[in-house]
Amino acid sequence: MRDPIHWSSKLWMSLLVCALVCAAAPAAAQTAFTYQGQLFDSGGIATGNFDFEFRAFDDATAGAQVGATSVANGLAVFEGQFTATVDFGAGVFDGTPVWVEVSVRPVGNPLFTVLAPRQPVTPAPLAVNADLVDGLDSTELQVPGPAGPAGPPGPVGATGATGATGATGATGVTGPAGPQGATGPQGPAGPAGATGATGATGATGPQGAQGAQGPQGPAGATGATGPAGPQGPSGVVAFASGSGAGSGGPTTATAFIGPTVNVTVATGQRVHVVVDQSLGSTVAGGGTALNLYPCFQSTVVGSSITTQGGGMFALTVPQGQRQLFGINAVFTGFPTGTWRVGMCGSSANAASWNNNEWGYITALVFQ
DSSP states (O other): OOOEEEEEEOOOHHHHHHHHHHHHSSSSSOOEEEEEEEETEEEEEEEEEEEEEEESSSSSSSSOOEEEEEEEEEEBBBEEEEEOOOOOOSSSSSSOOOOOHHHHHHHHEEEEEEOOEEOOOOOOGGGGTTTTEETTTTGOOOOOOOOOOOOOOOOOHHHOOOOOOOOOOOOOOOOOOOOOOOOOOOOOOOOOOOOOOOOOOOOOOOOOOOOOOOOOOOOOOOOOOOOOOOOOOOOOEEEEEEEEEEOOOOOOSOOOEEEEEEEEETTOOEEEEEEEEEEEHHHHHHHHEEEEEEEEESSSOOOOOOOOOSOEEEEEOTTTTEEEEEEEEEEEEOSSSSEEEEEEETTTTTOOOOOOOEEEEEEEOOO
């Protein structure tokens, strides 16, 4: 689904162009003006061919349309920039405030998107009525004569003389290096002492015989058995899962939403529940005021629903969209019996949640 088209206006620039063009008209008022803008599509800069409709209104939000609708079909938009010629007809710019409303669609799309807010028209377009000034017809205004020629430039003054640079003093001479003294002779090395003789290695004696192995001693008595440790948890003992539309969308009273499952629980056992449900809206303003909780209910006839935790409040979804909402909780303290578990919720504006899909649920029973 295409997201709504967003728009950033540069109306002040367009109206300045109009003021310059219309003021240049000799007598008959021009009603067309150039309109420039910047178009964004899905949060990015738009590029392509689009159809535009321009309307003038006498109010920023309500009011009545003034003048004709100006249409520009197949207008090229490049990197978000576009320029259109707009003409509402005569009598629109009479000095009263005017707001321009723009509608746009990609070429080939049957639906227009109305861009908001309307853009106020600054006083510059009133130049279309500039053929009357102080009660005088524009044909009676004097036209100024041409400008006279520019006078010759004056002469350039002479450049003053540069002062002389002072002389650099002379560098003193370097004295001669003294001669290097002669290297003295190396003294003779002393004689090395004689190495003493190595003594003879004695013979290795024979290895003695291995003695006989002694008898093995008797085994000791077996010690007493220690006490048994505590039994560990047995883990998951049962599970259930399901899918489907279940109970449908939210109502104004707290009730199950989407699919549920029944689990049989013994005293002391716990239940882990995971639920995902797709909810959405097609009405204007989208779905609003949704509150969600994990919940359970005894299968005994007449039992009421019990919610757990503080819940999630004031959840919303935009018009024309569907979102996945999830609940993940562990229920404890059940007495022995069979229990219905799942996601519960309510909405003060339940009718706005009219575009719902399937959901999925898994429940694990463990110690």
